[in-house]
Amino acid sequence: MRYCNQCRKITPGEPLFCNFCGRSYDFKLCPHRHPNPRNAEVCNQCGSRDLSTPHPRVPAWLSPLLALLSAVPGVLLLLVTILFAIGLLNALLTNQQILFQFMLVGLMLAFIWYLYLHLPHVIRRTLSRLFRRSKKNDHDH
Ligand SMILES: [Zn+2]
Numbered sequence: 726m727r728y729c730n731q732c733r734k735i736t737p738g739e740p741l742f743c744n745f746c747g748r749s750y751d752f753k754l755c756p757h758r759h760p761n762p763r764n765a766e767v768c769n770q771c772g773s774r775d776l777s778t779p780h781p782r783v784p785a786w787l788s789p790l791l792a793l794l795s796a797v798p799g800v801l802l803l804l805v806t807i808l809f810a811i812g813l814l815n816a817l818l819t820n821q822q823i824l825f826q827f828m829l830v831g832l833m834l835a836f837i838w839y840l841y842l843h844l845p846h847v848i849r850r851t852l853s854r855l856f857r858r859s860k861k862n863d864h865d866h
């Protein structure tokens with residue numbers, strides 16, 4: 726049996742197409758059921774342009790989850806920064822001896838922020854390029 730990422734239903738046996746939404750699984754199939762890769766426009770066996778639409782590579786519910794996961798480091802960093810600011814205020818008011826340590830932590834935080842703001846930009850761009858390509862494949866048929 727196979728699980729369809731498009732309609733989230735299971736088709737029993739060794740199906741080529743989903744029983745419920747009619748999408749093929751890992752291949753694009755022509756009317757003669759020749760398997761073709763996801764990026765194919767034309768069947769490589771018979772030249773047919775009538776290829777099936779494969780189901781998405783990742784389950785539909787997973788993509789918002791992935792987006793959320795990529796936002797988590799930023800949220801954590803923000804929390805740490807807020808906690809740091811509160812601690813710094815406390816130190817300013819009560820214990821001025823540990824101010825130097827706070828300065829060091831502050832510098833480290835600034836450095837992590839710098840990494841966070843610059844590195845994910847590259848990663849995000851690569852990811853969005855990958856995503857756009859796979860999305861395009863899913864709509865071609
Ligand atoms: Zn389906």
Ligand SMILES: [Zn+2]
Pocket residue numbers: 755756757758759768769770771772773
């Ligand atoms: Zn074919």
